[in-house]
Amino acid sequence: MAALGGLKKKRRIQIIAIAVVALTLATALVGYALRDGINYFRAPSEVVSEPPGPGETFRIGGLVEDGSLQRGQGGVVRFRVTDGGASVPVVFRGVLPDLFAENQGMVGTGKYIDGTFEASEILAKHDETYMPKEVVDALKDQGVYREPDAAEGNR
Structure with a gap:
């Protein structure tokens, strides 16, 4: 009988060990599958103070700095995005949204890479409800956030 109890205990330990290994493997596979789908948001001040690694994909948002928009050959657009505390140079190859303009909000x-945000996608806001909460908070902290006009909100 003692041998039978030892076998049951050994079998229980094996099942628990297999379950732990399976759970660890499943968690690793989910993390691996989502690695490209998770884009962390950063304000320009955060990018300047703690630059992310060159391989990390993330979102940046703020206002397009006045006087910084330059359109080049082959659809290359350069501008600076700011949150009032810092500004980051941005380069984008492609067609910008119709609502994209200087002194307007954007998310990229x-x-x-090498001190420049190389954007693969640019979104332009049409009102303050489009701007991520993190951008609004950063702009408010810097004192440059503008409340939407009642007329703008009704468009």
């Missing part, structure tokens, strides 16, 4: 997805 891309990578920070």
Whole structure:
């Protein structure tokens, strides 16, 4: 009988060990699958103070700095995005949204390489409800956030 109890205990330990290994493997696979789908948001001040690695894809948002928009050959657009505390140069190859303009909010997805944010996607806001909460908070902290006009909100 003692041998039978030892076998049951050994079998229980094996099942628990297999379950732990399976759970660890499943967690690792989910993390691996989501690695490209998770884009952390950063304000320009955060990018300047703690630059992300060159391989990290993230979102940046703020206002397009006045006088910084330059359109080049082959659809290359350069500008600076600011939150009032710092500004980051951005380069984008492609067609910008119709609502994209200087002194307007934007959110970009891309990578920070050699001091420049290389955007793969640019979104332009049409009112303050489009701007991520993190951008609004950063702009308010810097004292440059503008409340939307009642007329703008009704468009």
